[in-house]
Amino acid sequence: MSATSSSPLPSVAASDRFRSDTFPLIFERSSPGRRAARPPVTEGDDMASLLGAEHLRAEPPRLPEVAELDLVRHYTQLAHRQFSIDGNVYPLGSCTMKYNPKLHEDVAERFLDLHPYQDEDSVQGILELLCELQTDLEELTGMDEVSLQPAAGAHGELAGILMIRAFHMANGEGEQRRVVICPDGAHGTNPATAAMAGYDVVEVPTGPDGEVDVEAFQAALGPHVAAVMLTNPNTLGIFETRIEEIAERAHEVGAQLYYDGANLNAIVGRARPGDMGFDVVHLNLHKTFTTPHGGGGPGTGPVGVKSHLAPYLPAPRILQEGERFVVEGERASSIGRMRSFYGNVGNLVRAWAYIRRLGLEGLKRVSTIAVLNANYLRVRMREAGYEIAFDRVNMHEFVARPPAGIRTLDIAKAMLDYGVHPMTVYFPLVVREAMMVEPTETESLETLDAYAAVLAEVLETAQRDPAALAEAPRLTPVRRLDEVAAARRPVLRYAFVDAAD
């Protein structure tokens, strides 16, 4: 026996085969002819006669060939590399990464076997649930009618602005009103939505108190303005205290006031956009109402309106007629369908379960604790040496930044080595080196303290040894990515190792 082979430690090459941080791509696991399952072949089956010869490939597609266990291990290992709210704290500002209770999954599963083509009589249960959810969302937002159709927040925004456009056109003011006003701290989807609906965007600045500059806002208003898009609290986590004045001035010139519901978690159960003067609201059920998100969907973006915009709602809504629940027929003036059938029903069920489980008192506690948690973390970050943009009592989120000379990106990368997710960084654009933190109500005091301790330690390291953070992260499956090369020279296709051309 040689000295080498008696070593108790595996060679690097041998250990790599099983380590999850070096595991191969599914194509690299491929072995010709290996299969997870073999479909039965009946003698005499001829694909060309079954499908038509013109539909057959000349060459089989280059698919990975793996056994079932290879496949299971591949995806299990990938899953272990994911960061999720079920794994650890994830305080992404303006994303409301709150915990999604597992009970809602159980409720949603009960409806899995329904089909949208089923007869109304056989789906009274789900129609009743959807009708109740419409009513609940109307109550919570202070709107007269809600449509559950849109499939995401931005989709709901588009529905909202298209309704406003339809309203102005019906009043003969479609050509006159060419402009949508957004504050400079707006979520990027707001100006994008306005542009997609054909409007010019005019930006109004944030004042020194972190609220919309009302004078600049007043100066931008006029009979050419179709809508004003705001979120309240705004993206700095600050409540727009002059919202009623803003609404009054917008309405004086005939503009419609649009509420971006991304920040509803700060006020749910306590204040209603409808009472503040908003005419249209979209809600991100995947934020405030705990339907899962973060994996690219599906989201859910119901849209609610005051009665003067109701004729334009995306159809169909679910209506109650006596004891029966029915799918409404076409609305003559509707902007049309935003999605097939009834929207992302699985998520609508989860949101319904959340609202019904908590009730109004529970929802009030949600926004109360969300605001308390964010204020606690703001003070802890200030104590640790971070600067707070617009340092005043905030709502569900706040914006901080490291002291001059230290980059937010370095802080964020260093946090990954502690097993926590950084906050939203470099947004909103109105704060240099912005760190936007939204802990939500679902994190405990202990978690908030641990998160604050990580932030304090990283800042201390950055101040003591500025070069140290340049190496971070050191403990993640992949280290610091070359974002510049990824943006300038993206590689979007897998290159087969044996494909010389």
Added chain:
Amino acid sequence: MDTPDTLHYTRSHEWVTKPENGIVTVGITDFAQDQLGDVVFVELPSVGARFDAGSPAAVIESVKTASDIYAPLAGEITAVNDALDAEPEAINSSPYENGWLFKIRVADPAGWEELLDAGAYEAVAQED
């Protein structure tokens, strides 16, 4: 920060050369490129396009954010720096030379009074 005395500046961090035959060259400042971080994409205006002073004329996208670049003076675009398509990083490495963005034939010289000299611009950048 590097702020050459020979140039004029805007509060929105563009630099402007003195006019030659009525044409000025425009780019972004060293301070601006440092704030943006690594530039990955530049969207330039079309030659012949006309802009009012202060209206968005180009977009610079960095790893952090996408920023509008404003026309410092009213006028017509006479040339754009096409080399930035292949090499946007020139804005980081050479903001005042290879990283120039576009040239404008100035329609209204009145806008000159609004521009800042190097000292005034540095003061603005520091309070930002």
